[in-house]
Amino acid sequence: MALTGPSATAPGQENPPDGGAAPVAGRVPLPAVLAILAVSPVLRLAALRYAVPPGTASRTRCDACGAPIGLTRPWPALGPAGRCGGCRSRVGPPPGTVELAVLAAAVVLALVGPPFGALAALAWWLGWTVPAVVVDLAVHRLPDRLTLPAAAGTWLLLGAATLGDAETGPWLRAVTAGAGLALLFATTTLLLGRRGFGLGDAKLALSVGALLGWYGWPVLAFGLLLAFGLSALVSLGLLAARRARWTTHLPFGPFLLLGTVGALLAAT
Structure with missing residues (x-):
């Protein structure tokens, strides 16, 4: 199933004439x-x-x-x-x-190469998430002072991208996906304790779900599949190298970052 996002062609924008070179998206x-x-x-x-x-x-x-x-x-x-x-x-x-x-x-x-509004949201998200992931790798925590601004700015910038546009479906889907994914992660924390996701992961999921949801439910599903798949591969590799045990807790923030980026690249 192809992963597709919002159309890269703005309303009213014509395709390049035959034989003409199409502009490079996202340059x-x-x-x-x-x-x-x-x-x-x-x-x-x-x-x-x-x-x-x-x-x-x-x-x-x-x-x-x-x-x-x-x-x-x-x-x-x-x-x-x-x-x-x-x-x-x-x-x-x-x-x-x-x-x-x-x-x-x-x-x-x-x-x-998304539309400008979504590009601004992605740039904002990366600016906060990159240091958050570095912190997660170092001390296994995702600080609120990095994850919450990432979520707030992402939601607002995606919302601003729909201003003046009668089609608000992508933003509503993004908000639903972000809130739903965060709630899912937080529920595992409450039910499973240390065996579930951390609350920092749930707060990062607010922005991860919104970015992926903006491009559609298949993109969200693919991004999560990538994150969990990469986490499983790294875990198995560490177990095989005897550098981890079954009870070892790996930070999940880096995998959320990689899964999100991978899904967005596949969707464009």
Whole structure:
């Protein structure tokens, strides 16, 4: 079954004449790509600040020497090397990881190519979800300060994409999918405890469900299938390598991110 999203042809837009080259959907200009890459220090700061155990204050200083870290502080800690400007010890995410993730996000934005409103929603979602996933990989938590703005902005931007359009079906479907998926994840938390999804996963599902639901129920189903399939493959690989046990808890945020991106790329 083909995964299809909203038509890429705007109402009233004619197809290119025979023999003419069709425009490349979703092509992002070079200045836009450079602007996306320029936010890497901000995303690295977010990941560095919230990658702390639950109940611990957000990180604002180097763990080794206590040097302050922030956008107005020495920059080496927020650069690709991830080194403290004071003692040169590594701080925050591993070197280059955030920058590679942002570059990958720029490529995704160029390839997905939805209408402008949905493109803005996807860019917003990636901007909050990339550091959230880095935090999830580091300390197995998805901070509310990253997942909730991701959800609120995604819903609002998708809603704005329907302004002036008599067809509101995609947005209503997105809201229903986001709320329904979050409720499903939260229910497993209440019923199964640690064996179910975390509440952080449920809050991330608010935006994941909305983005996938915007393109249709088949895209939502495919995105979840990808997320669960990747999670199962990684789990089996870790078990085979004896690096995990059946009781080991894997963070699910990265798989939600990969499943969402994979489904959106397949839908376009």
